[in-house]
Amino acid sequence: MKTYLDCIPCFFKQALEASRIAGADEKIQRRVLEAVAETLPKFPMEASPPQMGRIIYNLVRKHTDTDDPYLQIKEQSNRLALSIYDRAMNDLARSQDRLLSAVELAIAGNIIDYGVNNALDIGVELEKILSAERNKTGDENRTFFNIDSFKISLSEANTVLYLGDNAGETVFDRILIEEIKRMDGTKTITYAVKEKPIINDALKKDAVDCGIDTIAEIVSSGSDAPGTIPALCSDEFMERFYKADIVISKGQGNFEGLSDSDRTVFFLLIAKCPVIAADIGCRVGNIVLLHHLPE
């Protein structure tokens, strides 16, 4: 997805928020905002928003002299998500359509952002999202919830590449991966994380802390962009990307980087921003499972 002009105010908002999370004082916060303003004329709008995200967070790191401002937040998100793992698995055991429920949980897990502060909140948020999903009537939303083609493609796949998004959310990815393995233990699943700290995106350590290492091979995208941008990923990762029978991509950042991809991708995300919702043709807050086919 290209960068829309509406993304520009949001870049400044993100820069301010990240500066504050990195502990910057007002003077440094303003310096970061000015540095973002300076890069603006040079930024090509054909590039996808996570490319600017990468620039912004590198500016924050540089001006605040912190390597991983979101470290504590990520660790807290992992702990919180793990604390509701058992309950989620119990719910799943009672489901009439376990794969659908696991998919919905994995997408709903995308709500775990640094705004969510405790297990109760996560429980409430998940319940809200999932009941809104279940209450959907008719085929109204089916254009962006392609569960049937997902089930078919998954059943035919031997190798699965799963692109992770945020720390914490990783626990819900694990639930879906476990369900996929339960249905067919012969599938080989690879879970991709970011190479270096970027916002609250999951790194290898987060995936291990959330128990992904017991069910999937963890690999790095080779990039520190907050999304999968092919030109910034390692050759090794891109080889896996093209060779996998199915690619499951979580979250907005990966969608923004891959929405024009020349291969089939299933995008699982909650549409959190109006620009992305408009691009997909859904509403902010919708649960999305988009079957992307190359043009």
Add this chain to the structure above:
Amino acid sequence: MKTYLDCIPCFFKQALEASRIAGADEKIQRRVLEAVAETLPKFPMEASPPQMGRIIYNLVRKHTDTDDPYLQIKEQSNRLALSIYDRAMNDLARSQDRLLSAVELAIAGNIIDYGVNNALDIGVELEKILSAERNKTGDENRTFFNIDSFKISLSEANTVLYLGDNAGETVFDRILIEEIKRMDGTKTITYAVKEKPIINDALKKDAVDCGIDTIAEIVSSGSDAPGTIPALCSDEFMERFYKADIVISKGQGNFEGLSDSDRTVFFLLIAKCPVIAADIGCRVGNIVLLHHLPE
């Protein structure tokens, strides 16, 4: 009120919105955003947000070569507000406390922004605001709704300076001014508008179109800032400002410019932005009647 760092992303949002309303294509829209970015390092944070608002809208005017991009929107707002004037006056006639109701209506009229498209919407919005106001229990919100001191100050005043805000809203200002005159026909009321087009702020023509000229003298602030910034106003206006027995100031822009004023002012507004709500100590959406006293 000084400019907060949180205002900066919003400046870009406003610039983008105004460029679009001015009919700019994407190229020009981006040019305006870059021009705003260029001015950022030079902007003193001690200045109040409407000073930046003025710079932004002058950049929009320059780059889009339009003098009054919001002209049609203002005319439409005036027409819409006038179309519900009779109904509002009927409601007022049934009120147990007419002055309070007129004050509430005048503040609620601050909701008429360019997002509101028809009389039905305005009616629904007004009803929502006013019933939320009436449902308030206890003294919880009384710290920012000083109706008692307003009534006392008004009863003692011979001269009233009323600072207008948006076009359309002016009709609800007229309702309050008419109520003040009905209670005491000897009061002299002056209604202040902006000197030149700025966003959807009322100009002299709007005040006349809304019928203010029949009940008050219309004067100009002498400035094209979207708020009353003393340093930018004419000497003539500032003399009136200091000489008036009571100053009634409508909307966020006038509050931002006058919240540190060295004279007593009654601020009537809906807190529409989180920064202003935090500054006042209320919530976004609250109806505010703030009795400002100089320090």
